[in-house]
Amino acid sequence: MTSSSGLISAAGKTVIGAVEGDAIPQNFIPQLVALYQAGAFPFDKLVKTYPFEQIEQAIADTGSGKAVKAVLTMP
Incomplete structure (x- = not known):
């Protein structure tokens, strides 16, 4: 790994x-x-992107099941 x-x-x-x-x-x-x-x-339906500034939202959405795979983007 x-x-x-x-x-x-x-x-x-x-x-x-x-x-x-x-x-x-x-x-x-x-x-x-x-x-x-x-x-x-359908991996495109499993991935949700978030700007890095929304890291807390990405974590919350992953924990709640709203997002299966949260991907943080950076400028």
């Missing part, structure tokens, strides 16, 4: 990122693309 911690730390919060977990990208990505093309993996 590839991860980085402590990328951003402010007000006692730490952002931790993970890339593909324990998956083997050469196998996993083509499988996901095939599922998406078959209509069996």
